[in-house]
Amino acid sequence: MPFTSETTAADPELTEVADGVLAYVQPGGGWCVNNAGVLASGNAVALIDTAATEVRARRLRAHVVTDGRAAPFALINTHSHGDHTFGNFVFPEATVFAHAGTRREMADVGLHLTQLWPDVVWGDIELTLPQVTYEESMTLHVGELTAELLHPGPAHSINDSVVWVPERRVLFTGDIVMSGITPFFPLGSVAGSLRTLDRLREFGATTVVTGHGPVCGPEVFDVTEDYLRWVQDLARQGVAAGIAPKDVAREVDLGPFVELAEPARLIPNLHRAYVEELDAARGGAADVQAMVDRMGEIFQEMIDYNGGPLVCHA
Numbered sequence: 001m002p003f004t005s006e007t008t009a010a011d012p013e014l015t016e017v018a019d020g021v022l023a024y025v026q027p028g029g030g031w032c033v034n035n036a037g038v039l040a041s042g043n044a045v046a047l048i049d050t051a052a053t054e055v056r057a058r059r060l061r062a063h064v065v066t067d068g069r070a071a072p073f074a075l076i077n078t079h080s081h082g083d084h085t086f087g088n089f090v091f092p093e094a095t096v097f098a099h100a101g102t103r104r105e106m107a108d109v110g111l112h113l114t115q116l117w118p119d120v121v122w123g124d125i126e127l128t129l130p131q132v133t134y135e136e137s138m139t140l141h142v143g144e145l146t147a148e149l150l151h152p153g154p155a156h157s158i159n160d161s162v163v164w165v166p167e168r169r170v171l172f173t174g175d176i177v178m179s180g181i182t183p184f185f186p187l188g189s190v191a192g193s194l195r196t197l198d199r200l201r202e203f204g205a206t207t208v209v210t211g212h213g214p215v216c217g218p219e220v221f222d223v224t225e226d227y228l229r230w231v232q233d234l235a236r237q238g239v240a241a242g243i244a245p246k247d248v249a250r251e252v253d254l255g256p257f258v259e260l261a262e263p264a265r266l267i268p269n270l271h272r273a274y275v276e277e278l279d280a281a282r283g284g285a286a287d288v289q290a291m292v293d294r295m296g297e298i299f300q301e302m303i304d305y306n307g308g309p310l311v312c313h314a
Helices: 054-064 082-090 100-109 190-202 219-241 245-251 263-278 288-306
Strands: 003-005 013-018 021-025 036-041 044-048 074-076 095-099 132-134 137-142 145-150 162-165 170-174 207-210 310-312
Touching: 013 207, 021 054, 036 137, 036 145, 044 137, 044 145, 054 082, 074 137, 074 145, 095 100, 100 132, 190 219, 190 263, 207 219, 219 245, 219 263, 245 263, 245 288, 263 288, 288 310
Parallel strands: 003 310, 044 074, 074 095, 095 132, 170 207
Antiparallel strands: 013 021, 021 036, 036 044, 137 145, 145 162, 162 170
16 A cells, blocks of 8 residues: 554653643654644643544543643644644634634545545544634733744645744744654745744744654754755756656755655655746745645655655554
8 A cells, every 4th residue: 555554652742841831742753643732821721733533632632631721722723734633623612723724725625634544543533623713813812821823824834823922932833843854845835934934033932842743942943944945956956957856856865864754755845846946936825736636646756765655653
């Protein structure tokens, strides 16, 4: 099979990274194994993202609603992808907040992610769409904490949100940034991701909770930028030489990025970078559907590069 699944043995951990701010980290951060966040102040609790499968989502709920914490009154989805949104339904008490594009894309795509890895035990997932949406920014108050939601433009996707907690200098990036994991932006923008990194640095965060991988500091922005610029350079060279993205990926030395998990993502990232190199005006949302239509072909190129199925540990 082109896609397969294996259950991750490592248990997730909910760790307080600042007073009232907790990171829920699911090792090892690969396909569909994402992070979430919790804000808890007084009697108010808010959740940032959920999890891919029913079992993982209910495990997240058990971690959140413990130690005297109430069920969250608010749930923020950082983008539309199922690993961050499928578990919304296990928090019926919460109002779901997201960018307007997140709601639209969730409604359009539905549970399509489950078709990529049909042998994953997804459970009885119910699609729960955001009830409150915004376009550019909004502020959510959680007791004495502030959750500032910002849509920075196309990056990992075309509907990303980041969540900034200014009182604690903690930034939740969603999948715009990943810690120890290869970035993934074929359905977003490489140029947009670079612009977004500049905006993220401006927050002055001391703690960064990324969409996948361990909690880290702002140094993760530099690693991500280096990777993005490397992909841009490869695309520039590949376009000039008339070489296909899959062939560039096969020949290139991963160099400083060899330790990043899911290296086969280089291929879809190159496809995105090629689009923008050929026509810089297409670095936004307008042509994402064309990339979606090609993802079957691109995933096959990833499988060939990987030398076997893409493994999902959800």
